Amino acid sequence: MGDSTDKTQRTGFLRRLARARDGGVALVFGLALPPLMMMTVAGVDLHRAVTVRSSLQDALDAAALAAARSQYTDAAGVQRIGMASLRANMPNFTGVTLDESATSFTLTPERVVIAVARANVDAIIADILLPPYGQVLDDELPVTASSEVMRSNNRVEVALVLDNTGSMAGTKLANTKTAAIDLIDRLAAADGRSVEPDAVRISLVPFSFTVRVPTDDGQQPTWMTNSGSHTGGTGATGLFDTAVGRFTLFEQLNTRWAGCVEARPQPYDIRDTEPVTTDLATMFVPYFAPDLPDNVYTDSTYRSWTGLEPNDYLDDGTGFPSSVNSTNRAQVWRDRQARASKYSSTPRDTLDDGFGPNRDCVIQPLLRLTNDYDALRAGVNAMFAHGNTQVPMGAIWGWHTLSPNAPFGDGRPYGQERLLKIMILMTDGANVLSSNSSPNASTYSAQGYIWQDRLGITSGSTAQRRTALDNRLDHPTAGREDLCGNMKAQGIIIYTVAVQVDAAAQALMERCATSSDHYFNVTSASAIGAAFDRIAGSIENLRITR
Structure with a gap:
């Protein structure tokens, strides 16, 4: 009985405890x-x-x-x-x-x-x-x-060497501009991602039959000479009958040098040799289109001299010979053309890039190595088509922009670890040293006149002139010095782009390239962009893998 009562009481207490609400919050909080x-x-x-x-x-x-x-x-x-x-x-x-x-x-x-x-x-x-x-x-x-x-594996210096000759006019040049700017954009983006300071620098070298360098109001740069005994001075292959510097002639004409340059004499036309004043052959001279003989002779056979090469901007200041014939014609022409004293005379008309010593010096100036990508884009957009093709002239100045040597000295020293020097060389034509029927037998260009023997020949057919220029760029015979070989010897990687050129130009550009996979044969203007895109991708890969 007692046990049953105790059990009942305990059960009831537990039930009341379970039903109890007083102090519940405190209990939960305590727990x-x-x-x-x-x-x-x-x-x-x-x-x-x-x-x-x-x-x-x-x-x-x-x-x-x-x-x-x-x-x-x-x-x-x-x-x-x-x-x-x-x-x-x-x-x-x-x-x-x-x-x-x-x-x-x-x-x-x-x-x-x-x-x-x-x-x-x-x-x-x-x-x-x-x-x-x-x-x-x-x-x-x-x-x-x-x-x-x-870690950026490589710093890169890239020279964009682009054909700006007359045959590039229209779609080819427009597509080249787009492709070049796209390549600049890609390399600029790679520069922005790089941990290396100043990881990417690019130069731009438009070329035709000459190259134009930036000028300081036409003043003489330290790497150029005003010596009258330099190439184009007196002698059998000289332009003038007395030793006179070209900057002196510009000054006498009260006009400024526009920035175009002649090629250096061989072998320095294809070498990276530092210009030094003690060796004039290593120095550069300004492009100077000479005044041509007055058109005063009335013989029906020889009278149309100005039409042969129209750049008669000064009076010759001398009487005309009583007789001109096929034997003495060339000498009469050159004697009158060579008279240095006439450059103190008053020009016939205003001197500009169409008339005078700067005639046809209209190409867009090159841009030295820089990471100012806006300036590079602007330089590309400013390019226009004019003149004939001399690829060696563009290539050597592309090399000068990459070089640690003067004239610019902007490139880092050769052989540095994790440094790539790259040239992209693009052309749409064959090398030309134009001929005409004047006694000069050619138009004036960075190579002077053909009779000046700048290419190892003093005359020759169109094909012979082309071969002479081709051989300066890349000689087909192994062991012969040429420009592309000299650049490769310094470790420069060369990409070449040949746009709608003949078989001979294709072979030349392929030889010049570092290897066959660095050569791009473009058969239509619409494919220029694809070639540049592949080159940009290759450069990006080189930065990571080499």
């Missing part, structure tokens, strides 16, 4: 208080850990960049540079220790710097208020960060 306190206190330390991790990530990113930009390729060097930068950039937090045993900078075979770092944050608040919490975490909160930086 929840320990975990709530732990969460609140832990939040303070977690906030500190998040702050430290953000700073650690920023410092690690900077350190990985420093390691990638360094010249070190060995593990110890990369680690040393990375750690030094990380220590310098990591803020000095109280209670935070950089775990150097768990921090590393590694350079992979793919030239990627992989950085990982760990810092330990003391559990200060939690360890004071809730010692068991701190002990669970060994009194520290670990924070980690990681970073990867692609």
Whole structure:
């Protein structure tokens, strides 16, 4: 009986307790208080850990960049540079220790710097208020960060050497402009992604039968000579009958040199030799189209001299011979053409790029190596078609822009580690030294007149003149010095683009290229862009893989 009553009482108490509501909140709060306190206190330390991790990530990113930009390729060097930068950039937090045993900078075979770092944050608040919490975490909160930086394998210097001759007019030149600007854009983007300072520089060299360099108000650059005894001076192959400098003649005519240049005499026309004043053959002279003989002779056979090569801008200042015939005609012409004294005379009319010593010097000036991509785009857009083709002239000045030697000296020294020098040489025609029926037997160009023996010939057919120019660019006979071979010997990578040219020009441009896969035979103007796109992709790959 008693046991039954006790059991009933206990059961009732439990039921009343279960139904009771008084003090329930306090009971629940009491049960929840320990975990709530732990969460609140832990939040303070977690906030500190998040702050430290953000700073650690920023410092690690900077350190990985420093390691990638360094010249070190060995593990110890990369680690040393990375750690030094990380220590310098990591803020000095109280209670935070950089775990150097768990921090590393590694350079992979793919030239990627992989950085990982760990810092330990003391559990200060939690360890004071809730010692068991701190002990669970060994009194520290670990924070980690990681970073990867692609090390730029190569810096690149690119010369864009582009045909601007008359045959380029229309679609070919328009497509070339678009393709060149697209290539500039791609290389500019690669420069922006690079960890290397000044990783990409580009020059632009438009060419026809001459090249035009930037001028300082027509003044004489230090690498040019005003000597009258230089190429084109007196003698059997000279333009003038007395030794007189061309800058002197420009001054006497009260006009300025427009910036076009002649080729240097052989062999310097295809070499990167530094111009020095003690060796005049290495110096450059300005393009100077001479005044041609007056049209005063009335014989029906020989009278139309000005129509043969119209650039008669001065009076000859001498009487005409009583007799001109097929025997003395050329000598009479050259005697009158060579009179240096007439350049003190008053010109017949205003001298400009269509009349006078700067005649046909209208090509867009070249741009030296630069990473001013807006200037390069503007230079490309300003190109226009005029004149005949002399590819060696464009190629040698493309080389001059890449060279560490004067005249510009803008290129980095040859042979530097992780440096690529690249030329993109594009033409749509065959080499030409135009002929005419005047006693000069050719029009004036960067090669002077054919009778001046600048190409190793003093006369010849169109085919012979073309061959002479072709051989200066790339001789088909092994062992013969030529321009493309000289550039390759200095490690310059040459891409060539031949646009709608004949078989002989195709063979020439393919020989000049570094290899057959650096040569692009373009059979339609619409395919110019595709060729340049492939070249841009190849250059991007070279920057990563070489």
